[in-house]
Amino acid sequence: MKINLKINNQDKIIDIRPDEMLLEVLRKNGCLSVKHGCDTGSCGACTVLLDGKPILSCSYFAAKADGHSVTTVEGVQNKVEKIxxxxxxEGSVQCGFCVPGLVLTTMGMEKELNNPTEDEINHYLSGNLCRCTGYVSHTRAIKKYLEDKK
Ligand code: FES
Ligand code: FES
Incomplete structure (x- = not known):
């Protein structure tokens, strides 16, 4: 079946299998920043923005994204560099596997929450797991980023 997807502001018509997940479709279309982590909706490594909101692309049928806009870190390089x-x-990057998902979730949080508290930041980021670092440095980094933006 064919679907229309806007990937990082580029309109595409893509042939997919009806059972294909968005994660696979994005990777086949060059978005290799979208990571295969757990494939069970538990780690956040496959996070992308769908119409500006974070979703887990490993658990989202590509067919459901028909007609929508998807953002991966390939499409928001400036923002990625900033965050x-x-x-x-703050020392929160070791292997970097979790970073694309974490950055996109942070972008979703910026849009959704105004002046979040530390607890709200932690709650919003709780679906983005990192196997290398403690989460304290993530919180510190995102808090500073949000404060400096004011
Ligand atoms: S790969 Fe999607 S949540 Fe882990
Ligand atoms: S830095 Fe390695 S998973 Fe987060």
Whole structure:
């Protein structure tokens, strides 16, 4: 079957299998930043923005995304560099596997929450697991990033 997807602002008509997940379709179309983590909706490594909201692409049928707009870190390089600088400065990047998902979730949070408290930040990011670092540095980095934006 064919679907229309806007991927990082580019309109595409893509042939998919009806049972194919958005994660696979994005990776086949060059978005290799979208990671295969758990494939069970538990780790957040496959997070992308669908019409600006974070979703888990491993658990989202590509067919359901027909007619929608998808953003991956390939499409928001400036923003990625900005947020990543805070993550690096606070020592929250080791292997980097979780970073694309974490950055996109942070972008979703920025849109959704106004002046979030530390608890609200942690709650919003709770679906993004990191196997390398403690989460304290993530919270510190994102908090600083949001504060400096004000
Ligand atoms: S790969 Fe999608 S939540 Fe882990
Ligand atoms: S830095 Fe390795 S999973 Fe987060």
């Amino acid at each position: 990543s600088k805070y993550l690096v400065d």
